[in-house]
Amino acid sequence: MAGPRPVVMSGPSGAGKSTLLKKLLKEFNGVFGFSVSHTTRNPRPGEENGKDYHFVSREVMQTSIAKGEFIESAEFSGNMYGTSKAAVQAVQAQNLICILDIDMQGVKNIKKTDLNPIYVSVQAPSMDILEKRLRDRKTESEESLQKRLHAAKVDVEISKEPGLFDVVIINDDLEAAYGKLKDVLLEEIQKVRDVNKSS
Numbered sequence: 001m002a003g004p005r006p007v008v009m010s011g012p013s014g015a016g017k018s019t020l021l022k023k024l025l026k027e028f029n030g031v032f033g034f035s036v037s038h039t040t041r042n043p044r045p046g047e048e049n050g051k052d053y054h055f056v057s058r059e060v061m062q063t064s065i066a067k068g069e070f071i072e073s074a075e076f077s078g079n080m081y082g083t084s085k086a087a088v089q090a091v092q093a094q095n096l097i098c099i100l101d102i103d104m105q106g107v108k109n110i111k112k113t114d115l116n117p118i119y120v121s122v123q124a125p126s127m128d129i130l131e132k133r134l135r136d137r138k139t140e141s142e143e144s145l146q147k148r149l150h151a152a153k154v155d156v157e158i159s160k161e162p163g164l165f166d167v168v169i170i171n172d173d174l175e176a177a178y179g180k181l182k183d184v185l186l187e188e189i190q191k192v193r194d195v196n197k198s199s
C-alpha cells in the first residue's frame, strides 16, 4: 500500500511555518516526521545539528548535490538549503507523514518530482506584521532581514498562482491557523492512525 502523502509547508520567512509544524509534531506524535534539510547557514541558538538542520559547509553540500543525493536545493538569503533523498526516505520508512519546510524555489522543484505532497502556503497577515515577527525573533542581521523581506514580497505574489498550493493559510491568530492546517491534513492523519491501529 502506498504510504501517506507528504506535506510541503512553504511561505515567507517569519510567516510561522516552524511554529505551526512544531505544534503538529507535538500533538501528533507518531504520525508526522520532519524532513531534516541541509543548510550552509550557521545554527541559531538552540538549534541542533541533525534535528533542526544538517549544518554543512558549502563544499560538502555542493559535492552531495553533484552526486545526486538531493531531491531539491535552493539558494536563499545568501545560504544554500536542500532536501536530501535520505531525509525523506528516513521519515517515509517509518510510515509517517513527511513534512518538508521549504522555500518557493523548493516548491517549484518538488512539483517536477513524483513526491505528490499536499502543498500548504503559510502567509503572515501583512508585510508589516511579517517584518515585526522577523525583527522580534532576533535571529537575523539587518542584511539578512532585508533579503528575507524582499523574498517574502516575491513569495506572496507567486503564491497567488492558481493551483500552486492546495491551501493558503493566513497565520494571524495562531490557534485559528493551526486549526485550518489540521483540517487540511485530517484525511492523511486518519490514514496513518488506521494503519497503526491495524498493525
Ligand SMILES: Nc1ncnc2c1ncn2[C@@H]1O[C@H](COP(=O)(O)OP(=O)(O)OP(=O)(O)O)[C@@H](O)[C@H]1O
Pocket (backbone or CB within 6 Å): 011, 012, 013, 014, 015, 016, 017, 018, 019, 020, 133, 134, 136, 137, 171, 172, 173, 174, 175
Ligand atoms: N500567529 C502568530 N502570531 C504572532 N507571532 C507568531 C505567530 N506565528 C508565529 N509567530 C512568531 O513569529 C516568528 C516567526 O515564526 P517562525 O519562526 O515559525 O517562522 P518561519 O516561517 O518558520 O520562518 P523561517 O522560514 O525563517 O524559518 C516566531 O518568533 C514566532 O514565535
Ligand SMILES: Nc1nc2c(ncn2[C@@H]2O[C@H](COP(=O)(O)O)[C@@H](O)[C@H]2O)c(=O)[nH]1
Pocket (backbone or CB within 6 Å): 009, 010, 011, 012, 013, 017, 037, 038, 041, 072, 073, 074, 076, 081, 082, 083, 101, 102, 103, 104, 105, 106, 107
Ligand atoms: N528549498 C528549500 N528551502 C528550505 C529548505 N529548508 C529550509 N528552507 C527554507 O529556507 C528559508 C529560510 O530558513 P531559515 O531556517 O534560515 O529561516 C525558509 O523559507 C525555509 O522554508 C530546503 O531543504 N529546501
